[in-house]
Amino acid sequence: MIFAVALGFFVTARQQVAFAQAGSTGGVIGKQDKEMSGDSTSPESKRRGLGPRPRVTEGGRITVTSATLGANCGVKRGNVTSKVAEICNGHDVCQLAGSRVNDPDPAYGCQKAFAAEWKCSADGKIRSAAVAKTAFETNELTLKCN
Incomplete structure (x- = not known):
């Protein structure tokens, strides 16, 4: 009881x-x-370990149009566009390794190359960069508009 x-x-x-x-x-x-205590x-x-958005420089801000992790492994082009855009859009420079957008892994067991295309707000030209395949996708890709 x-x-x-x-x-x-x-x-x-x-x-x-x-x-x-x-x-x-x-x-x-x-x-x-919500924003607290004036923290921007x-x-x-x-x-994600990013600070406040940087000031706009002469080159403008990044707008990612395509990003692919593992094209050399037969994955669909643009498979990580939204993830890279979330991290890089609005910045004038953005550096990231493929390992930051590799969840879920698009081609398990394959060393993946990493490539991206983006526009800069100042001129609208398409730019591109790529890094070679590596174990654990550790090579850093740099997108920049400055």
């Missing part, structure tokens, strides 16, 4: 428990979706 009462209390107490995380703005637990770096940028 004591066990049943204790179990009932546990279930009731469990249903009323709420958790909060320091720095949370409410909503989904742990989601920080978004939570997503902080998670």
Whole structure:
């Protein structure tokens, strides 16, 4: 009988428990979706290790039009365009290794080359860069408009 009462209390107490995380703005637990204390770096940028957006230089800002990881392995062209765009769009220079956009791995077991095409806001010309295949996709690709 004591066990049943204790179990009932546990279930009731469990249903009323709420958790909060320091720095949370409410909503989904742990989601920080509002700017705090004048910090201009978004939570997503902080998670990815990016600082505030740089000033626009003479060359303008990057807009990624295509990015492919593993073309030499037979993957579809443009398979990582949205991931590279999320990281690089709006910057005047962006350096990243293929390993930063390799989730899920488009060609497991194959050493992948990494290539991208982008436009710069100042002139609209298409630019491109590529790095050779390496184990673990560690070569860094550099996109720049300056």
